Amino acid sequence: MAGHSKFKNIMYRKGAQDKKRSAMFSKLSREITVAAKMGLPDPDANPRLRAAVLAARAQSMPKDNIQRSIDKAIGGDAETYEEVRYEGFGPGGVAIIAEALTDNRNRTATNVRTAFSKNGGNLGAGGSVSHGFDRMGLISYPASAGDADTVFEAALEAGAEDVESAEEGHDIWTAVDGLHEVAKALEAALGEPEGVKLAWRPQNSIEVGEEDAGTLLKLIDALEEDDDVQSVWGNYEVPDAVMEKLG
The missing domain is CATH 1.10.10.200 (Integrase, N-terminal zinc-binding domain)
Known part of the structure; x- marks a missing residue:
């Protein structure tokens, strides 16, 4: 770990x-x-x-x-939603997974396909990119939860598998079947987390240069802005210098 x-x-x-x-x-x-x-x-x-x-x-x-x-x-008056996963490629060969909850699969598929095609990407078949990701549990904490060492020790004690700490906060990774047990242990040690969810963690990452980064981020925005899309995951890294140039 x-x-x-x-x-x-x-x-x-x-x-x-x-x-x-x-x-x-x-x-x-x-x-x-x-x-x-x-x-x-x-x-x-x-x-x-x-x-x-x-x-x-x-x-x-x-x-x-x-x-x-x-x-x-x-009350039983809730709409019936279907969980759907879309996989595709963005600019620079970046792999992208979009997870949706939809009451109209055709509408959502059309919107997702359009987002990809208008922003330098291609929607692929099911399984076309997910083989390059691991399905894991993700528990997120703000930086105020503690310094990297404090969070690491708490995560280790709780049974987590990995920790990523940065200025903006801490991401704690767990096995899928242990997510909620680890989350409960961490809540006792660090307080209530910002998020607890199942996630897609890339096995390798692709660094995206300035030429592709702008278009890639537009693609991510287009997907996230769709009402049916709940989360978007990718195997990209955009250097800080490139992000600063893009504003």
Whole structure:
């Protein structure tokens, strides 16, 4: 278990969703409702629901909104959503995975395909890139949770597999089947996390130069802005100097 992983799993987080809080809250609400509908409506007894609620709290989603999303599932009037995964390639040969919750597979597939084609990418077949990723649990903490050594020791004690610490925060990686046990142990040691979720961690990363980075980030934005897309993962790294030039 290393304090810093050689290849960081970078999930591009620009300010687009922060500027569109209603769209972000809609996605969070959808995940909460689906999680509550698929299991018990109690976050303490439903790991997926608890993770969704934690994610909503981390984004300052009002408690009333969270409860309404749960009540929607309990009342039986929630829409029926299907979980769909899309895989493809972006500029520079970057591998991208987009996970969606949709009530209209044709609409979502068309939107995702368009996002890829308009931004230098190509939508591939299922399994075309996921073989280059590991399915893992991801627990995120802000930098204020502690320094790298403190978080590393807590993660080691909790049974995590790896830790990546940077100025903006800490990513703690676990085996899928141990995600929620590790999360509970870490919560006791470090407090409530910013996020607990299943994630796609790349086995290797591709450094993207200035020529491709701008188009790649537009592709990521286009995917994240789609109402049906819940998360986007990629095996890219954009150097800080390139990010500064792009603004």
